[in-house]
Amino acid sequence: MSDIVLKTENLTASYDEHIVVKNVNLSIIRNKITAIMGPSGCGKTTLIRCFNRMHELSPKAKVEGKVLLIENSNEIIDVYSVDPMLVRRKIGMVFQKPNPFPTMSIYENVIAGYILNGIKLKKSEADEIVEESLKKVSLWDEVKDRLRKKGTFLSGGQQQRLCIARALAMKPDIILLDEPTSALDPVATAKIEELIEQLKDTVTIVIVTHNVGQAGRISDYVAFMYLGELVEYGPTDVIFTRPSHEKTEEFLTGKIG
Amino acid sequence: MANQFIKKLGLSKDTLFNLILTISAVLLIILGVGFFLSLFNASLVSLKKFGLSFFAKAEWDPVQEEFGALPFIYGTLLTSFIALAISLPFSIAISIVLGEYFQKGFFAEVLRYLTELIAGVPSVVLGFWGLFFLVPIVREVEMKFEIPPYGVGILTASLILAFMILPYSGSIGKDAMRLVPNELKEAAYALGATRWEMIKKVMLPYARSGITAGIILSLGRALGETMAVTMVIGNYHGIPENIFSPGNTIASVIANEFTEATGEVYLSSLMYLGLTLFIITTVVNLIGRFILKKLQH
Numbered sequence: 001m002s003d004i005v006l007k008t009e010n011l012t013a014s015y016d017e018h019i020v021v022k023n024v025n026l027s028i029i030r031n032k033i034t035a036i037m038g039p040s041g042c043g044k045t046t047l048i049r050c051f052n053r054m055h056e057l058s059p060k061a062k063v064e065g066k067v068l069l070i071e072n073s074n075e076i077i078d079v080y081s082v083d084p085m086l087v088r089r090k091i092g093m094v095f096q097k098p099n100p101f102p103t104m105s106i107y108e109n110v111i112a113g114y115i116l117n118g119i120k121l122k123k124s125e126a127d128e129i130v131e132e133s134l135k136k137v138s139l140w141d142e143v144k145d146r147l148r149k150k151g152t153f154l155s156g157g158q159q160q161r162l163c164i165a166r167a168l169a170m171k172p173d174i175i176l177l178d179e180p181t182s183a184l185d186p187v188a189t190a191k192i193e194e195l196i197e198q199l200k201d202t203v204t205i206v207i208v209t210h211n212v213g214q215a216g217r218i219s220d221y222v223a224f225m226y227l228g229e230l231v232e233y234g235p236t237d238v239i240f241t242r243p244s245h246e247k248t249e250e251f252l253t254g255k256i257g
Numbered sequence: 258m259a260n261q262f263i264k265k266l267g268l269s270k271d272t273l274f275n276l277i278l279t280i281s282a283v284l285l286i287i288l289g290v291g292f293f294l295s296l297f298n299a300s301l302v303s304l305k306k307f308g309l310s311f312f313a314k315a316e317w318d319p320v321q322e323e324f325g326a327l328p329f330i331y332g333t334l335l336t337s338f339i340a341l342a343i344s345l346p347f348s349i350a351i352s353i354v355l356g357e358y359f360q361k362g363f364f365a366e367v368l369r370y371l372t373e374l375i376a377g378v379p380s381v382v383l384g385f386w387g388l389f390f391l392v393p394i395v396r397e398v399e400m401k402f403e404i405p406p407y408g409v410g411i412l413t414a415s416l417i418l419a420f421m422i423l424p425y426s427g428s429i430g431k432d433a434m435r436l437v438p439n440e441l442k443e444a445a446y447a448l449g450a451t452r453w454e455m456i457k458k459v460m461l462p463y464a465r466s467g468i469t470a471g472i473i474l475s476l477g478r479a480l481g482e483t484m485a486v487t488m489v490i491g492n493y494h495g496i497p498e499n500i501f502s503p504g505n506t507i508a509s510v511i512a513n514e515f516t517e518a519t520g521e522v523y524l525s526s527l528m529y530l531g532l533t534l535f536i537i538t539t540v541v542n543l544i545g546r547f548i549l550k551k552l553q554h
């Protein structure tokens with residue numbers, strides 16, 4: 001059995017009595033890229049928002065079932081029985097629209113997680129985290145001379161990489177990417193995709209996408225969701241060449257979506 | 258009919274509309290300039306007699322016809338800034354509560370209604386209330402501290418003012434907080450911030466310029482507020498010694514004395530006071546705008 005980092009057991013999520021994720025059992029493999037795809041409204045975003053307990057921020061949202069974060073064989077965190085702030089520091093998130101904090105400089109944006117949580121960093125520590133995180137997203141060379149400038153002056157693609165750096169700076173086990181390229185142009189998208197592939201050595205990546213091509217290009221594993229249910233899950237090459245469900249095939253061939 | 262008339266003039270509806278707009282705008286400018294010029298003109302007698310020493314003199318003696326505005330300028334600025342300091346924490350609290358915690362629902366409605374109610378209370382009623390409820394309380398406090406128990410004075414006026422300006426700064430602050438994009442709040446939560454950490458480090462910095470705008474607007478209101486202040490400030494023509502002393506504001510002096518200003522110099526000095534207040538509020542607004550511009554970049 002492969003090394004599992006996150007596991008859901010009978011996960012069901014709803015908004016105001018309306019069920020959006022139905023009874024999902026899914027195991028995310030460590031240091032791999034898992035893509036969650038499906039037509040819009042299938043519950044894929046809600047599913048990953050249950051992983052880091054962002055779902056419950058919406059009013060009238062409910063979650064049932066279990067999510068386990070397996071840090072190593074001795075340390076298993078039951079996500080829904082600990083402080084949500086702790087979970088969110090261990091499972092980072094990047095959103096559809098780049099959202100750097102407009103009141104903070106590029107430098108502050110990278111260490112925003114520490115600033116927000118009131119964690120005091122020594123100047124040298126902060127410098128190191130900023131440089132390392134920006135290098136990981138290949139933004140360092142582009143911004144190293146203007147770290148004190150506002151992050152909102154960057155281009156959309158750069159802003160999104162800054163947001164990934166901000167998530168990486170917290171040294172999370174997993175990063176959840178919620179359609180991170182849907183607001184970007186093709187060039188910026190290609191850069192982000194390349195970056196995601198480089199990152200999987202350091203962090204597990206779960207990416208939500210409705211773009212079949214993107215799922216095929218970058219993911220190691222792929223999950224297909226339809227109407228709130230997990231229809232099929234497995235290695236990307238298997239699912240893309242021999243899908244066992246009719247719905248998956250229809251989605252892959254563009255008949256639904 | 259109207260259309261035919263327009264056609265005869267050879268104007269399109271669009272140019273006519275533009276013409277009306279331009280005329281209204283020009284009229285507004287003429288009114289503003291005219292207001293300033295006539296006020297200036299009416300102050301001329303006093304302006305010639307006292308010049309700039311008007312602002313430095315602490316004397317206000319209608320019998321000897323010696324007029325100086327210093328105690329009133331001092332009183333106006335002092336009451337307004339103390340009021341601002343008192344209302345600031347409450348205003349920020351209202352902004353946070355109505356702008357984030359209770360955006361909808363019963364409690365939000367009640368609180369919103371109450372603040373609007375405060376804004377709608379006629380200032381003479383507030384002054385009256387202050388005179389009979391606030392003044393005795395301040396008097397009690399003064400007796401405890403063994404200060405002459407006037408009850409009326411700078412502090413009492415500031416308290417009333419603080420209460421009066423709260424709805425303005427609070428409501429603008431609330432709107433500023435609600436304008437914080439949801440994506441930013443989510444980003445903060447996703448990094449493990451608590452709600453309070455998110456408010457403190459993301460929402461308040463983002464809403465800062467809006468909150469400041471509310472404060473400056475309310476300061477402009479406090480500077481010119483007349484009725485309620487006149488009723489509780491004590492109408493003392495000297496420079497107040499401390500915040501418990503009676504004092505006077507520019508607006509109060511004008512309201513109290515314009516009916517009895519018989520002499521030419523006296524009336525002109527009151528006009529000069531009016532001009533002074535006009536200039537002070539304009540300067541405050543300009544400074545406010547400058548601060549806002551700085552904050553937005």
